[in-house]
Amino acid sequence: MLKLIESAIETVDGKKSVISAISFGDDVLSIEDLGLEVPIKGRVLVVGTGKASGKMAEGIETLLLDRIHAGCVNVLEGTEKLFDLKKVKTFPAGHPIPNRNTIEGTRNIVELVRELDSSDVVIALISGGGSALMEMPMPGITLEDLNRATKLLLECGARIQEINSVRKHISQVKGGRLARLCYPATVVSLIISDVIGDPLDSIASGPTAPDTTTFQDAWDVLEKYDLIDIMPESIIKTIKKGINGEIQDTPKPGDPIFERVHNFIVANNERALNAAANMARSLNLKTLVLGSFIEGEARHVGQALAGIAQGIKHQNIPISPPAAVLAGGETTVRVVGTGRGGRNQEVVLGSVEKIADERGLCIASVGTDGVDGVTDAAGAIADGRTFSRALSLGLKPASFLNRNDSYAFFQALNDLIFTGPTLTNVMDIMGAVIL
Template identity: 55%
Template sequence: ITNDLLRCGATINEINAVRKHISDFKGGWLAKKAYPATVVSLLLSDVVGDPLDVIASGPTVPDTSTFNDAISILKKYQIWEKAPESIKRLLLDGLKGIEPETPKEGDEAFKKVRNLVIGSNRIACMAAKEELARNGLNTLFLTSYMEGEAREIGTFLGSIIREILHSGNPLSTPCAVILGGETTVTVIGNGKGGRNQELALAASLKIRGVEGGVLASVNTDGVDGPTDAAGAIVDGSTITRAEKAGLDPIRYLMNNNSYSFFSELGDLIMTGPTGTNVTDITVLVVV
């Protein structure tokens, strides 16, 4: 179910709404089952905006979603009909009140719970900003709410690089713009890649021939999609180099095959699994 939702471009909030209603501990159930014990949750947020009920599917937080939401999401992405019968039966029983709804605001179990976010995308972005500034760059932390279709975001970020070089707006060079969040990929091809690699490939088309601009985009857990790469790095020469190597960047993009594209060029960012995840970071450097 999770893989099907990811392939359809569902948001993490939508995915978690479904997962909470087919789990014994997500969606507040861990707090409910631990009650009357005192529970302290130390949270690493892998969700844009750090909503407590969505991080790790909110095992110790009141759930704001419902069985009806979960069913509606599966139908929205045309997954309902092919879902396992056991999951459909569970969700329908919940809709009828046969299965209990996830614990909600006001449940006494949450009176003995404390949730603390100790790591987040914003914290990681600010650390990146400080390091880039330490190296002499003018810096701008633009947002930790970057969402949307990866290839469209990549094109937009490429336009920021071009704007900086053209007008010095919003920063004068040398500079770095830092963004965080989590984009999505609507899979239409049968290639291999991840959202950060697809974002970078789209950006490379926008900055083709531009001198002085670089974009790198990575997943902080070191694993971008179903690949062993954290992400990719591009500049104004990426497309020229690709075409000289006989690669058609548009074809790779349309086939969601960004991993193969960057593998051929040697432009994948390989960190290995980092052991943590605070979603994605994208950095634009312009000199």
Template identity: 40%
Template sequence: MQSHLAPSHHAPDDPRQLLRQLYDAAVRRALPLHNTAAHLPPPPKGRTVVIGAGKAGGAMAQAVEALWPADAPLSGLVVTRYGHTPPRPAGLPERIEVVEAAHPVPDEAGLAAAQRILGLVQGLTADDLVLCLISGGGSALLTLPADGLTLADKQCINRQLLESGAHIGEMNTVRKHLSRIKGGRLAAACAPARVVTLTISDVPGDDVSVIASGPTVADASTCADALAILHRYGIAVPEAVHQALSSGTLETPKPGDARFAGHAVHLIATPQESLQAAAEAARAKGLNAYILSDEIEGESREVGKVLGAMARSTALGRSAFQPPCVILSGGETTVTVRPRAEGQPKGRGGRAGEFCLGLAQALGGQAGVWALAADTDGIDGVEDNAGAFVAPDTLARAAAQGLKVSDHLDRNDAYGYFSALGDLVVTGPTHTNVNDFRALLVR
């Protein structure tokens, strides 16, 4: 994994270095090569076709190539995000094609990949096996609009969802019903072949029907649910699509559908496992480690304020947590993009950065508290950073440059704030994705 820290002249026990080591431990635990072997089925009588989508797609494909018997047939196609295909290990034959497309807003490359993947599973027999590799980001990467919907429509709806503050389950309920491949439709197209799905969870609760909008998992949500979400967040869709949702003609395959008989889904890496790896690394350094939850949702800035209050109480000896300690959490927070004044530039940054802004504001320069928040895929939103650091002197250093947390929150500009301070966490693509990682160090 490519990585570097912001320039630092601190001692080896620098809190930043410690927090970064915990993040790296969490990411390592979720790498596909470490987690795939135990879940691979034996080769079938017939063909094995590998398909998949997600930010970990390239690494998952390489893990399968490395572990699959050399004399057993293997072919297929997986789509990942631009720049997220890992370097190929020397001597590893390429049996699965990996292509790249846009995330979080889909593009023509993702549309072409989805069409090809759907084509690959046509005409299979009961002797064939479809191995589906799914990870976070697959919803945007595996895009095949429902009838009556164009790619431009999907792009517009996706942008509205991303800026609405809707949580991942709500967004993916809509995406499932506006697709010809999500919400179990891909698995239905594979019949009568057996489908085994290996998935890396990036969603609170590890609901496999939500991860990448569950292309191979039966869907219990309904068209009515999708309509209610669109209405709740004021998201516009073409009238023909609204009518199709209202009539139920865009309904997804449901649990109990015979086409899912014999299929299997295996979670090969989860947010909780990565938090546990970070906790073990912290304890090895003599720190107490507390995992709050791997399912924290809500507005990023508000979650930052809550955890900031918790860290302050701990630093002041008023909480059940005993310093020196780390307080760990994961999940998927959201950012509601605020309207911009005319002429005001669009803010830059994602969930992790906005969490750090809220955290820094709540801590108010509290001594003895440091934090790192970053996305485990190495990309916070659409920027080149994974997240950011917060330190006791964050506000003071920002004030010296004329920067105010409130101004940057108003325009959703975490990137501009932490970039000016040299406090971005930059890792490059990690080739996995178990969502948000947050670590607060209290000494």
């Protein structure tokens, strides 16, 4: 199972993805899959945000280093010295909670794209994690208020699309507003998707994409998750002003600025799953790929994945062993306990009791960015012996689930998966191997 995960993550490396997606020659930037050719007549500026933006910048410098005028990308704090870059500067930024470095780096990006003309080209490198890593709050919203709002949104059980609809309406750069700042320059946005279905307006909160959500949608999310009374007052005031038309909404589809914007997905979860499936076949495993649209409560997804694996093992349905089941997406965890963990660890913990004593069956789930929740693990792995091993140590899986303490459970068993920062992000990869 670990070999399959490793293959998936390697395939969506930011540098490789950029180099394979675009070409440059005779002062023309080309994206063959889009049939797009962009003449380079003026300055080339590189901006970016997300966990893969540093590696993506390496790819851009490999292709057109001599033509880059300047560049600035916000990267995950602690990784800023890992990149071999000559013209593009990296700024460390906080994740999942923005910090003062986030604001500083974003100001540098904004200054870089101000007062461009129609001969200039902005190459925007967008990837998962970009919502937190690039931020400039609306006037009147402090960093502390922004962080309080972000924490409430992350812990309420909202889907990432819902979280981003709020983020876009309290930010000066999200929801197409970065594209508005770049106008009238041409924008070529290269994107590594970490959102189910690859919607351009949701990935990193869509800084270069038309926004289909409104201030009213943001308000509806706060109402849905009972956040109105506990959100910072500045957040509530800003959204109310937007609903009343006192603040300009994000640019919508059909806005003239997007006639000069080209968005292109260079890597996503589907590509990672395909790589894992190819690796499985090379190991003589039959493969069942469930797609990249997995959502829902993490523990329930784990139980369902276990059930599919058991159907294969005991009934040869829909395929027979030896086999691999692979899926991608992004589950959610409704935090009710005080424990430590992440959605991938909770997916696996949810399967532990169901696969107890199943020989030749294992289940794993990882975040492709190498970080699961607010832990240092990427995910976890379990097999048919995990339940009995836990009981022998006095650990009851149900108790750890009830307090959202999956990290402590798997740490005690030495079954956490550690990758370190992978410098990419295409949501989560989960699966089972049945022998």
